[in-house]
Amino acid sequence: MTDVAVNPPPAAESPRFVKRLLRRRLALACLAYLAIVVLVAIVAPILLPDAAGQQAGDLALVRQGPSAEHLLGTDTLGRDVLTRLLVGTQVTILGVVEGLLVTALLGVPLGLLAGYFGGRVDRAVMWGADIFLSIPAIVVVLMVLSVFRQSMLAGMITFGVLVSPALMRVVRSAVLPIRNELYISAARVAGLSRTYILTRHVLPRVAGPIVVQLSLLGALALLVQTGLAFLGLLVEAPAPSWGGMVADGAKVIVLDPWLIWPPGIAIAASILVFGLLGDSVRDAMTEAWASPVARRRVSNSKAGESREDPERTGSEALLSIRGLAVSFRRPGGSAVQVVRDAELDIKHGEVLGVVGESGCGKSATAMAVLGLLPSGGAIDGGSILFEGRDLASLNENELHDIRGRGIGLVSQEPMVAFDPTYRVGWQIGEVVRCHHGSRMSRQAVKDYVLELLRQVNLPDPASVARRYPHELSGGMAQRVAIARALAGEPKLLIADEPTTALDVTVQAEILDLLRTLRAERRMAILLITHDWGVVADICDRAVVLYAGEVVEQAALGPIVAEPLHPYTRALLATNPQGRHTGRFLPTIPGTVPRPDEWPQGCHFRTRCDLSTPQCAAQPVELEEIGDERKTRCIHHHVLRK
Numbered sequence: 001m002t003d004v005a006v007n008p009p010p011a012a013e014s015p016r017f018v019k020r021l022l023r024r025r026l027a028l029a030c031l032a033y034l035a036i037v038v039l040v041a042i043v044a045p046i047l048l049p050d051a052a053g054q055q056a057g058d059l060a061l062v063r064q065g066p067s068a069e070h071l072l073g074t075d076t077l078g079r080d081v082l083t084r085l086l087v088g089t090q091v092t093i094l095g096v097v098e099g100l101l102v103t104a105l106l107g108v109p110l111g112l113l114a115g116y117f118g119g120r121v122d123r124a125v126m127w128g129a130d131i132f133l134s135i136p137a138i139v140v141v142l143m144v145l146s147v148f149r150q151s152m153l154a155g156m157i158t159f160g161v162l163v164s165p166a167l168m169r170v171v172r173s174a175v176l177p178i179r180n181e182l183y184i185s186a187a188r189v190a191g192l193s194r195t196y197i198l199t200r201h202v203l204p205r206v207a208g209p210i211v212v213q214l215s216l217l218g219a220l221a222l223l224v225q226t227g228l229a230f231l232g233l234l235v236e237a238p239a240p241s242w243g244g245m246v247a248d249g250a251k252v253i254v255l256d257p258w259l260i261w262p263p264g265i266a267i268a269a270s271i272l273v274f275g276l277l278g279d280s281v282r283d284a285m286t287e288a289w290a291s292p293v294a295r296r297r298v299s300n301s302k303a304g305e306s307r308e309d310p311e312r313t314g315s316e317a318l319l320s321i322r323g324l325a326v327s328f329r330r331p332g333g334s335a336v337q338v339v340r341d342a343e344l345d346i347k348h349g350e351v352l353g354v355v356g357e358s359g360c361g362k363s364a365t366a367m368a369v370l371g372l373l374p375s376g377g378a379i380d381g382g383s384i385l386f387e388g389r390d391l392a393s394l395n396e397n398e399l400h401d402i403r404g405r406g407i408g409l410v411s412q413e414p415m416v417a418f419d420p421t422y423r424v425g426w427q428i429g430e431v432v433r434c435h436h437g438s439r440m441s442r443q444a445v446k447d448y449v450l451e452l453l454r455q456v457n458l459p460d461p462a463s464v465a466r467r468y469p470h471e472l473s474g475g476m477a478q479r480v481a482i483a484r485a486l487a488g489e490p491k492l493l494i495a496d497e498p499t500t501a502l503d504v505t506v507q508a509e510i511l512d513l514l515r516t517l518r519a520e521r522r523m524a525i526l527l528i529t530h531d532w533g534v535v536a537d538i539c540d541r542a543v544v545l546y547a548g549e550v551v552e553q554a555a556l557g558p559i560v561a562e563p564l565h566p567y568t569r570a571l572l573a574t575n576p577q578g579r580h581t582g583r584f585l586p587t588i589p590g591t592v593p594r595p596d597e598w599p600q601g602c603h604f605r606t607r608c609d610l611s612t613p614q615c616a617a618q619p620v621e622l623e624e625i626g627d628e629r630k631t632r633c634i635h636h637h638v639l640r641k
């Protein structure tokens with residue numbers, strides 16, 4: 001069977017990144033240098049075992065310059081400089097590695113947490129980092145070394161702890177923009193856990209800045225370590241270290257300046273190599289980004305197998321929203337309500353269109369359902385009943401169980417809903433594994449991914465599965481996004497303007513696909529759109545939103561034939577479809593008021609030709625006017641034909 005790319009290495013990007021890095025001569029030279037240094041650090045103490053404990057060499061040959069017998073000469077006690085330099089590499093490099101390890105173990109997780117979770121977690125981590133950065137590091141290291149005398153481990157651990165906030169800040173800043181990317185929301189909606197998202201989707205994206213920063217901190221660690229060894233604080237004589245050799249040479253710098261050169265060159269070259277390597281890694285990463293843009297039983301997991309029978313709930317609503325209020329905190333700290341008293345119902349297998357101009361609160365309502373309001377957003381009141389559970393009162397873990405499996409999401413921009421570093425087959429596969437459990441074999445996951453891609457009518461699913469997101473066309477990307485949303489077999493699919501970014505032919509194909517899926521899977525669809533053509537094409541009922549309020553809801557036929565809210569009527573009148581060419585298309589005068597400028601009483605009254613003083617008197621309630629039909633207009637009888 002063709003390889004479906006369901007099992008790439010953790011970072012599918014890494015092999016290509018390594019290739020790009022190795023294409024750079026400078027990077028190759030730096031890596032070769034470091035490889036030699038590491039080899040020397042391992043091998044030298046084994047091959048030259050007596051150098052570490054050698055108190056003195058041939059005292060008749062002190063401070064001899066380079067010769068055939070002693071290639072780098074001898075030191076003040078007649079010991080071979082080259083031997084000491086080679087043996088001293090181990091302790092020097094070990095010190096750097098210890099420091100970097102501690103820095104990475106503290107800086108990376110804390111930076112990830114602060115950047116990803118934001119809010120209180122971020123503030124607490126940043127507060128701790130500020131405190132650490134304000135402490136004079138060298139004083140602390142000296143205090144620690146006064147207790148743990150000549151302990152390289154203690155000194156470098158202290159160094160690692162003290163510089164970890166620098167790495168933490170870099171990681172946090174790199175994560176901040178990523179957490180708002182749609183593919184992270186899509187991964188959450190798909191039901192992937194936070195730990196999984198952090199390690200598999202966020203961490204690989206910030207690996208570049210981490211490596212760059214660690215290279216620079218490696219140079220700093222070497223500098224600090226040799227400095228402390230120079231002061232005789234880290235390594236006990238007669239064991240050699242590069243810093244200790246510089247100290248020995250410094251004592252006789254006037255009599256014999258040569259002695260300082262071999263360790264000095266080794267230190268300077270290593271610092272330079274760390275810096276240059278960091279630069280090369282950064283350039284290789286930049287090149288990459290500059291290029292083109294389950295716990296259900298395994299037995300239930302076979303594609304095409306019918307989902308749990310929704311009939312058990314009869315005609316009851318699958319999702320029922322009542323009195324929903326959503327607000328966003330403004331920079332000053334005050335909260336502004338953007339959705340007020342929202343109400344809608346959607347039954348099993350029903351397609352509900354949510355219509356309204358931009359800024360009316362369609363997305364805010366949908367995101368409130370998924371518990372994915374952007375930072376600053378909050379549900380102020382009301383209930384969101386999904387299969388009888390109030391989503392508004394669930395915690396993050398409980399919502400996590402609903403996302404993907406209960407409710408799926410397809411967004412307007414499918415391309416950005418995918419992690420650009422993984423093949424799409426693998427990204428669907430991870431959702432399949434998440435929802436159908438790790439007991440599912442690799443082959444079963446691959447088969448299921450292909451089946452999902454087949455269900456969304458993609459020709460040659462195996463080849464599509466192997467592609468990266470940027471290798472898909474807009475229509476293909478939307479189908480792949482739908483396939484991923486289907487992996488958890490959701491009962492409700494929220495489709496937020498799924499066809500807006502597509503051309504007309506592809507739009508029609510995607511709508512056909514949604515119609516088929518709804519029929520085959522009895523999946524309810526909440527379709528957000530501003531296009532009445534789309535509503536007429538696929539929806540059973542429509543809900544019209546204006547300035548944060550549901551102004552009308554009814555079955556498709558009646559609402560189109562006889563709109564009973566002036567806003568619905570105006571929206572339908574401005575719809576270009578079915579209009580005669582050569583005639584001016586009517587527009588609705590004015591614009592949707594900002595949430596902090598909603599008029600008193602009816603929100604639409606400032607743009608309404610039926611407005612009377614009564615409309616401003618008090619908030620208008622949504623009125624039931626029979627046959628599952630509601631309107632928020634006190635003059636609705638005037639609109640009856």
Ligand SMILES: Nc1ncnc2c1ncn2[C@@H]1O[C@H](COP(=O)(O)OP(=O)(O)OP(=O)(O)O)[C@@H](O)[C@H]1O
Pocket residue numbers: 328329338356357358359360361362363364365374375376377594595
């Ligand atoms: N992150 C945010 N912070 C502050 N206000 C926001 C935020 N997101 C949305 N809003 C505000 O909430 C209101 C509703 O926005 P929403 O995106 O839900 O509208 P919409 O009807 O979906 O529009 P569109 O069709 O353009 O997506 C708008 O006034 C918008 O300015």
